[in-house]
Amino acid sequence: MSEEPGFIVKAPEHFLSTSDLQSLHASNSSGRRDFLARAFAAAAAVGTSAVAYAQTKQAEGELEILNLPAHTTGLGQGVATKPYGQPSQFEANVQRRQSPGLTQTTQASVSFAPLQSLFGIVTPSGLHFERHHQGWWDIDPTKHRFMVNGLVKTPRVFTMDDLMRLPSVSRFHFIECGANTGMEWGNVAVPTVQYTHGMLSCSEFTGVPLIHVLNQCGVDLKTAQFVLAEGGDGSSLTRTIPMSLVSSGEVLLAYGQNGEMLRPENGYPLRLVVPGVQGVSWVKYLRRIKVGDKPWATKDEAVHYMDLMPDGQHRQYSSIQECKSVVTTPSGGQLLQGKGFYNITGLAWSGKGAIKKVDVSVDGGINWKPARMETPVMRKCLTRFNMDWVWDGKACIIQSRASDDTGYVQPSMVQLRAVRGTRSIYHNNAIQSWLVQESGEVKNVQTT
Numbered sequence: 001m002s003e004e005p006g007f008i009v010k011a012p013e014h015f016l017s018t019s020d021l022q023s024l025h026a027s028n029s030s031g032r033r034d035f036l037a038r039a040f041a042a043a044a045a046v047g048t049s050a051v052a053y054a055q056t057k058q059a060e061g062e063l064e065i066l067n068l069p070a071h072t073t074g075l076g077q078g079v080a081t082k083p084y085g086q087p088s089q090f091e092a093n094v095q096r097r098q099s100p101g102l103t104q105t106t107q108a109s110v111s112f113a114p115l116q117s118l119f120g121i122v123t124p125s126g127l128h129f130e131r132h133h134q135g136w137w138d139i140d141p142t143k144h145r146f147m148v149n150g151l152v153k154t155p156r157v158f159t160m161d162d163l164m165r166l167p168s169v170s171r172f173h174f175i176e177c178g179a180n181t182g183m184e185w186g187n188v189a190v191p192t193v194q195y196t197h198g199m200l201s202c203s204e205f206t207g208v209p210l211i212h213v214l215n216q217c218g219v220d221l222k223t224a225q226f227v228l229a230e231g232g233d234g235s236s237l238t239r240t241i242p243m244s245l246v247s248s249g250e251v252l253l254a255y256g257q258n259g260e261m262l263r264p265e266n267g268y269p270l271r272l273v274v275p276g277v278q279g280v281s282w283v284k285y286l287r288r289i290k291v292g293d294k295p296w297a298t299k300d301e302a303v304h305y306m307d308l309m310p311d312g313q314h315r316q317y318s319s320i321q322e323c324k325s326v327v328t329t330p331s332g333g334q335l336l337q338g339k340g341f342y343n344i345t346g347l348a349w350s351g352k353g354a355i356k357k358v359d360v361s362v363d364g365g366i367n368w369k370p371a372r373m374e375t376p377v378m379r380k381c382l383t384r385f386n387m388d389w390v391w392d393g394k395a396c397i398i399q400s401r402a403s404d405d406t407g408y409v410q411p412s413m414v415q416l417r418a419v420r421g422t423r424s425i426y427h428n429n430a431i432q433s434w435l436v437q438e439s440g441e442v443k444n445v446q447t448t
């Protein structure tokens with residue numbers, strides 16, 4: 001049985017019901033993220049086409065500037081009315097969500113980040129995707145303890161204070177669950193980019209390089225080949241990590257995320273950051289690192305996050321997230337409001353290094369043009385890309401294809417299936433296709 005809940009359940013064609021649309025309409029006023037909501041709800045209400053609706057709205061918008069709104073003449077709200085700031089009430093629809101294609105569960109579950117609504121490369125901490133094997137905890141940092149044992153001269157137990165007085169570093173990295181985009185293997189084609197690619201987030205993490213702490217405990221790098229990371233939740237998540245990643249200084253004992261302490265859902269007060277490696281190795285509520293000379297093959301690595309190959313064998317320890325990209329606008333569930341100019345935008349990343357190039361096709365992969373990569377472009381981090389596009393109003397398929405500084409090029413779904421077959425759940429880094437229909441509706445499709 002797959003431990004990612006319910007990948008066999010087929011997603012509905014459209015994830016938004018009429019009542020969803022009405023509530024979206026009520027909670028949104030502007031912005032490209034609600035193409036679908038505004039145009040659809042209005043079309044239903046006044047019985048006109050989405051395009052005509054948009055044009056009327058534009059005309060009304062010009063007259064609107066003549067009115068002085070109340071907020072230009074009144075007194076605004078006081079400082080620190082909210083000691084911890086919250087997004088605008090008009091952004092209430094930007095949420096992490098459970099997928100309609102998966103069984104809705106509570107503790108052993110996934111919530112997906114709303115990639116279609118995000119800008120730049122950093123995921124706001126409150127919208128970071130969540131993957132819990134046994135629910136999340138808000139652990140008292142004064143009571144939390146972290147142990148190093150195994151092949152070290154001096155096994156040691158650390159408090160958070162012990163760790164936080166050590167030299168720290170801050171680095172931007174993506175984290176992607178190995179099961180991200182997993183439903184596309186079965187051609188289930190979930191409706192939006194939130195559900196196809198939303199087990200992906202990117203933060204600035206702050207912490208101590210693990211190697212620093214291992215050196216303090218007297219690790220012998222000639223014998224030590226692997227570390228085992230153990231989590232402090234009910235799932236007792238344990239993963240083997242090669243020492244080469246640790247000794248390079250990349251693996252962090254992280255307590256900071258986007259300038260503040262980690263959020264409880266993301267492992268407060270301590271998590272492992274393993275850049276480029278699938279999310280499951282980024283052990284949360286980290287309580288132990290054991291140093292050893294061979295992989296442990298624990299329960300979490302003997303059955304999960306491995307690849308079922310066409311010959312029936314399982315591929316194990318395929319843990320690096322290969323080069324991948326996705327267009328986030330236009331993407332499934334959005335509605336283009338008539339022909340004309342659009343900014344195609346998306347994200348690219350590679351677990352092996354930095355993104356070298358992103359190409360975009362608007363004709364289903366026949367012609368490709370390089371997109372603009374926005375700075376900063378960092379290793380094992382999300383890279384934002386943009387491309388100017390004038391839509392002629394005809395049906396078309398939009399795709400992106402990334403390559404990294406190792407020379408690796410993101411494969412098509414057909415190329416990936418030729419090597420990996422169709423029975424996988426994990427490690428799907430294929431090119432994503434979005435069909436823009438003449439109506440302007442965007443749908444998730446797979447090309448042959």
Ligand SMILES: Nc1nc2c(c(=O)[nH]1)N[C@H]1C(S)=C(S)[C@@H](COP(=O)(O)O)O[C@H]1N2
Pocket residue numbers: 128129130131132133134175176177178230231232233235237265266267278279280281282283284285
């Ligand atoms: N202790 C613990 N660590 C864990 C998990 C867990 O359930 N318990 N889930 C893992 C998985 S499968 C993923 S994809 C990432 C998700 O991290 P996030 O919830 O911060 O997005 O955490 C990993 N670390």
Ligand SMILES: [Mo]
Pocket residue numbers: 131176177178179279280
């Ligand atoms: Mo995961």
